[in-house]
Amino acid sequence: MGWSSANQIFNPVARALRDADTDDTTKRKVLGDLIGGLQEGDWDTEDESLEEFLDDPAIVQAFADHGVHLSDRRCCRAEHAADPAAHLLALRHPDVAEDEMARAVDAYAHHLAERIRGMKDEPRGATQASKVMDYAASLIDPRPQR
Numbered sequence: 001m002g003w004s005s006a007n008q009i010f011n012p013v014a015r016a017l018r019d020a021d022t023d024d025t026t027k028r029k030v031l032g033d034l035i036g037g038l039q040e041g042d043w044d045t046e047d048e049s050l051e052e053f054l055d056d057p058a059i060v061q062a063f064a065d066h067g068v069h070l071s072d073r074r075c076c077r078a079e080h081a082a083d084p085a086a087h088l089l090a091l092r093h094p095d096v097a098e099d100e101m102a103r104a105v106d107a108y109a110h111h112l113a114e115r116i117r118g119m120k121d122e123p124r125g126a127t128q129a130s131k132v133m134d135y136a137a138s139l140i141d142p143r144p145q146r
Helices: 004-019 024-040 046-052 057-065 074-079 084-090 098-119 123-127 129-140
Strands: none
Touching (some): 024 057, 046 057, 098 129
């Protein structure tokens, strides 16, 4: 038999840590330990708590560390928001809104542009334009060349 009242334990603790501006590493560790303990007590509504904290990547990661995901994988998209490539891959779900996909594509394009711009200061990029183009192509499409 499951235990749904664990949300009444987890949610206030998570809110308190977030409101206290606790650093992400501490938040992930403390809440991860709490999630594990509540799961041992047969917590079966973790997804409800996860959904409440989707805006906090450290809390989302604490749930992911303990195998808790939402069925539509919105949590995975939140978890990878800081990694543009992983974020795009996590968006491969039919429930993804067009504006969310557009924001992720824009973020990835910006990420690529910044990495390419960073190459101009490197000797190999400043002296060999073809290597810069190959580098840019590899960022855009990381599959091996044929």
